[in-house]
Amino acid sequence: MDPLVGILMGSDSDRPVMDKAHAVLERFGIRFESEVMSAHRKPGRVSEYASGAEERGLRVLIAGAGLAAHLPGVVAAHTTLPVIGVPLYQEALGGADALYSCVQMPPGVPVATVAIGGSKNAAVLAAQILATGDEELRARLRDYKIELSQGLKL
Amino acid sequence: MDPLVGILMGSDSDRPVMDKAHAVLERFGIRFESEVMSAHRKPGRVSEYASGAEERGLRVLIAGAGLAAHLPGVVAAHTTLPVIGVPLYQEALGGADALYSCVQMPPGVPVATVAIGGSKNAAVLAAQILATGDEELRARLRDYKIELSQGLKL
Amino acid sequence: MDPLVGILMGSDSDRPVMDKAHAVLERFGIRFESEVMSAHRKPGRVSEYASGAEERGLRVLIAGAGLAAHLPGVVAAHTTLPVIGVPLYQEALGGADALYSCVQMPPGVPVATVAIGGSKNAAVLAAQILATGDEELRARLRDYKIELSQGLKL
């Protein structure tokens, strides 16, 4: 079956952080795909991917990037699917650059930004978003919430 | 019919910014309700509202707050619905306080944060989220995207 | 006898910093208790604890948290006891996120914020607060002040 969530990241070096989303999505039984594509080095690939994402059956996109972190915003420019932005930490400026570049989007094209390095929460948010139209997933989220309150470490 | 989106804000003084979300939601034909409730002055009301939101039929919550801006996070603690956080500007610290307080949520409880003062984008994001389970709304978002590209001012 | 000070923290990983408060409280002969409870993962436990704290005999609460650091503010929302907030350091944003989230509380619900990682000072402040109604503790604080001036390392 086709994936519902697409995970994008700007560079191979973002993998260790971004791949933490996988286990969370798997817990909720959400099919996903993951690809490295730079908004600056492969803009054509990004616009192609984002433009075709809805038709391919994807319902939520997650994009992680550091530094100027344009990837989530560029993806959002080419789709009407909800785009979750994960700003990634770098020593210089402490991640404030990526955070501001993700979150301060102009009117009309939002990026749903989570914490610096917050790829797990991006996955939880993706599940919450998909659950708005999926009662079974809502039930799984309620169970998960209970487990969280019982000490589950995400 | 029951509202699908609940808009919350911490103080009456947040109304001028937060009410800009209304026209956007109306454009997409999304029913909403709006209420002032402080996470710090009426915590019981907030947990009651958030805990019961899903059962009352709400599918997305939007919460705007300034300063320490705990409202979105407190709401998110009590629901599995997606919570969109709108950090609000204050002269001291230039909105960085509200932005950090909204977005830097710990693993397990995300807040989908938009730009400082970005209530319109919160509404667009709410529409995108609801559209993941609603083909007709997806079509309306595609039309809206075209209008944006043709100069529509949000 | 019942504890007078309750120390809360959002996560087990906060223990190494927050437990530095113990020796300070012990020095002043102040009984305390300490518990991990996340404002976001166990909000019910937090509101229950904070709401019942005064009746259980607690007189000061200390809450440490990192990132969005809502715990002190959420505790303060549910009690009229003085709440001391300890913002905890994280590499990204250098602790500014936790500091702003602790200190920028809205009118009506203060959090007495100490330095980033300042759990020892939270304990000293708790002693100073309790001493406002306890002449013997005030005397102990005067002795402690003299020792500080003589080179005591806290």
Next chain:
Amino acid sequence: MDPLVGILMGSDSDRPVMDKAHAVLERFGIRFESEVMSAHRKPGRVSEYASGAEERGLRVLIAGAGLAAHLPGVVAAHTTLPVIGVPLYQEALGGADALYSCVQMPPGVPVATVAIGGSKNAAVLAAQILATGDEELRARLRDYKIELSQGLKL
């Protein structure tokens, strides 16, 4: 009768913000005094005031200052009473200078810092502190908490 709370500020120009504490203290029936004294221009007056405060019957000190904002810390250096710091806003650096100068105190000498410009909350915190040794004041704080939840504007 003698005042229990001393309110200090570094400059006459701090009066409009700092005097907002008066109505709050009056509501709780707490006697207070208020004086302008700069830590930098009148250091002798500050150390004299702080050193003698406890003996004169004061139980809590509130100190507001902008810029390098040393007043709260200097006061705290000369007393074992709890000192509440109110960082004051200035256009340059947006109040971050005063906030950092108030809150980042070294081990042994805490300043209980409230929000930038948060003089009302300083007064509430002073009441909470005094209430730890005063059951009647605790009752008044419980009433106040209820009024807050009913819409009382501080």
Next chain:
Amino acid sequence: MDPLVGILMGSDSDRPVMDKAHAVLERFGIRFESEVMSAHRKPGRVSEYASGAEERGLRVLIAGAGLAAHLPGVVAAHTTLPVIGVPLYQEALGGADALYSCVQMPPGVPVATVAIGGSKNAAVLAAQILATGDEELRARLRDYKIELSQGLKL
């Protein structure tokens, strides 16, 4: 004759700042064109413009944007012409968001960033760039430098 410099901006509201570049370019006799095109609302137009810029005879691109300020980076992704970024001021975050979003580009795709609101300097830089291959323009820049030293207000 065809323009050598293309000036882009994300929104009509950027005109008052960005149009200050015109007089500077005119002084140096550099032909230019100017267009509003949002990287987020009209991404197709931006990639089309940037991709075709070199072939149309343009030699330098200037892009101004506020908030997440992706325009300069998106333009740079689609061309090998030098791209000058002008971060634009907004009250919230004081322009730091736009500055970081412009300047913190990843390896391979630089944006030549000037000061916040620095559209005049963007024009001077464009002249300096074009002058690397144009002796006559270099002479004009030397004259201009002398006038600057004699009190010319840019």
Next chain:
Amino acid sequence: MDPLVGILMGSDSDRPVMDKAHAVLERFGIRFESEVMSAHRKPGRVSEYASGAEERGLRVLIAGAGLAAHLPGVVAAHTTLPVIGVPLYQEALGGADALYSCVQMPPGVPVATVAIGGSKNAAVLAAQILATGDEELRARLRDYKIELSQGLKL
């Protein structure tokens, strides 16, 4: 043959970062020279170098510096050649000091600033600048752009 690009840096300790520009320039077949000269310790050498750069045949200058990072601006004050500034990271202030000191130049004297530590991008930008007057170099940049999109690591 004479070099076209001059690379300057404020201190020997800047070499490891700044020398990353070499391979990039070599790839494009651009002759360069590199010299350590502090704007503060050898101001005469800097003004001599910058003043004579154009006549010696240099066409672009790259200047890297940390801390107050005046070197790029001082160089720009003495030449009409385009000056590319590379702000260098230091632990204290996280590179924000060097970034602000490079980029916030006053009207009339721009510095084309790249990312913190972005010496490779400074070299790419130098190539783009020289290519405005050099069709063969433009062709090489187009090839490079294609390689970037195919996974070339800069």
Next chain:
Amino acid sequence: MDPLVGILMGSDSDRPVMDKAHAVLERFGIRFESEVMSAHRKPGRVSEYASGAEERGLRVLIAGAGLAAHLPGVVAAHTTLPVIGVPLYQEALGGADALYSCVQMPPGVPVATVAIGGSKNAAVLAAQILATGDEELRARLRDYKIELSQGLKL
């Protein structure tokens, strides 16, 4: 008689702030001169002035500048006289740019930095510096200190 203090500023627009130093210097009977000279637009004038300052009898230099604020550092590069830097406020970045550019000087070439907009304190500091070799001036400073403590507004 020749002036002992030279006051420099980067732009005519800095006059209103920088001229506040005059009355303070006059109070202490210190002869001074004042000139506008941009480190970026008139670098030759600045190096000439700074290089010759000691021989002309000047003993302290005060330099005010905003934005990248190189003037104090460039002056310091050309003299062994003590140089006092006054960072000037601008709306974007709130003066942090000028502060960092003034104060973060590399080893060997200090700038004695005062507060953002602190031209009066620059004058007081100049008096304190000159007084290290002038007993009469030291006496005047002691009187001034007493007046400060009695309420003198600087």
Next chain:
Amino acid sequence: MDPLVGILMGSDSDRPVMDKAHAVLERFGIRFESEVMSAHRKPGRVSEYASGAEERGLRVLIAGAGLAAHLPGVVAAHTTLPVIGVPLYQEALGGADALYSCVQMPPGVPVATVAIGGSKNAAVLAAQILATGDEELRARLRDYKIELSQGLKL
């Protein structure tokens, strides 16, 4: 003979950074003394030291401190000697706290602030200050300036 420069620091842990000033002062043949005294733990010692410094023959004071970094300002409050402040780095807030606390002094009581961790420059500045009344020291500074330009590492 009596020392001319007094070096103070808030804590033993500041020694490694502050003691770097010694070699610089020795180079210039300037007698100095060095003492640890906390503005917060030993305020009486600090005011005694600062108040008596001039009479004891000291002519310049250097004070280093981290965090809220009140020491330089408190010293300045008690003397008319020039006070040089050295803000010290801490991981949380990256030294911005100490920098702001040192430099943002109110009118009337300047602190001559140098770079974060800039103890060597504090010593150079002390030499420059003393040289305003000492021709021989001025000559030594001119020699030193030449050596700096020849590659002397401070």
